[in-house]
Amino acid sequence: MGRPRDARRDVAILEATLSLLTELGYEQLSIEAVAGRSGAAKTTIYRRYRDKADLVAAAVDYRSHATPPSPAAVGLRENLLALAGWLAREIAEQEIGLLGALFAGMRGDPRLAEEMRRILRRDEAAMTDEPFRKAIGDGERLTPRAAELFAEIAPAVIVHRVVVAGEPCDERFVEHLVDDILLPLLLEGR
C-alpha cells in the first residue's frame, strides 16, 4: 500500500553522512548538510531517522565492513606485517577522521556510544579471528592470548601515533611495531 521507499535514497543519505562525518566531525555534522549532499529533502531524512545520533549510528553500521587481507604470506612476521600494515592504512586513510569525530560525539550521547562500541568490537573480532586462526593453524607457536593481545595493542598504538603524535604510519613504523612490540609479545617462548 502506498509508494514504497526508494532504496537509493537510503544509500545516498548514508554515504553522504559518512563523507560529511569524516570531513566535519560529529558535532559539526548537520542534517541540512546531509540533505544537501545526498540530494534528499530533510523530510526524507527525518522520516527515516529520529535525530542525528540515530542517523550516524545507522551510517556507521552501514559502512562496508572492514575485511582484512587473508594471510597469504609464508611466515608469521610477514603475516603480521601485512595485517598491521593494512590496519595502519585503514586507520590513517579512512577511519581516523571517523573515529576521531566519534570519540567526542560518543561522550554526549550514550546511545551512540554503546552502538559505536558494539560496532568497533565486531570489527575488531573480524580483524583478529580469522588471521590468527590461520596463523595458529599453520603451526606458529603463539602465546595463548595472542589474538587478544594483538587486538588490544596494535590499534591502540597506531591510533596513538596518528592522533597524538601526528606522525604517519609508514613502513618503517609498521616494522617497528611488529619487530619491537608485537613479535616479542606474541611469540610463545619470550
Add this chain to the structure above:
Amino acid sequence: MGRPRDARRDVAILEATLSLLTELGYEQLSIEAVAGRSGAAKTTIYRRYRDKADLVAAAVDYRSHATPPSPAAVGLRENLLALAGWLAREIAEQEIGLLGALFAGMRGDPRLAEEMRRILRRDEAAMTDEPFRKAIGDGERLTPRAAELFAEIAPAVIVHRVVVAGEPCDERFVEHLVDDILLPLLLEGR
C-alpha cells in the same frame, strides 16, 4: 598606565574553560558558557583571546602540569605498577574528557592541533624521563629504548581501553598491562 588586568579573572576563565571542555567537548564549548561559568563578561574574554582555539590552547597550557609520582617503591615491577596506575587514573579521571574533546577539535584547527601535540609531548617527556632515569639508576636491566617504548605503549593502550572499549582501568587491568605487556618488553633479556 591604567587599571591592570586582574589575574584572578585569568584563573577563573581558564578553569571554567577546562571544566566546560571536559564536560561538553571542544565543538560544543561556547565562549558564552565560559563567560557564564567564570563570572567574567564576554568582553573580558575577547580582550584576552582572539577566538576559541586561542582560549583553549591557553587553558590546556595553563592546566596544572601532570607530575607523576616519584618512584618510591623497591622493585621495577612496583615502580611500573605505580606509574601505570597513576597514568590510568590521570587519563580516566581528568584527561579523557579533555583528550577526547580535543581529538575532534584538532582536526578542524591545525593551529590548535600543533599546540596540543606540543603540550602532549612535553607531558609525555616529563612522565617518562625522571621515573626511568631513576629505575635505570637503581641498576635495573632495561632495554635501551625502554622509556620510549613505555611512552609509546602505555598511554595508547590505556586510552584505547577507556575510549574504545569503554571499560575501566582498574587494578586488575593495570597489573595485566604491566605483567603481560610492559615488563616482557622492557626487560633486557626477554
Add this chain to the structure above:
DNA sequence: TCGATACGAAACGGTAGCGTATCGAAAGTG
C-alpha cells in the same frame, strides 16, 4: 586628583541549524 584601562552588563545584527508543517507531484498497490 586625573587619565587610562579593565571590568560587568546588556544589547546588537548576523549566521546556522533545529524540527515541523504544508504543498503538489510521483509512484507504487488493489
Add this chain to the structure above:
DNA sequence: CACTTTCGATACGCTACCGTTTCGTATCGA
C-alpha cells in the same frame, strides 16, 4: 482508476552562539 505513501521543495518559528559595541563603574599608575 482510486488510494496511500513517498519525495522534493520551501517556509516557518525557535534557539544558540557569534563577535562587536556601548555604557557606567571600578581600579590602578603618575
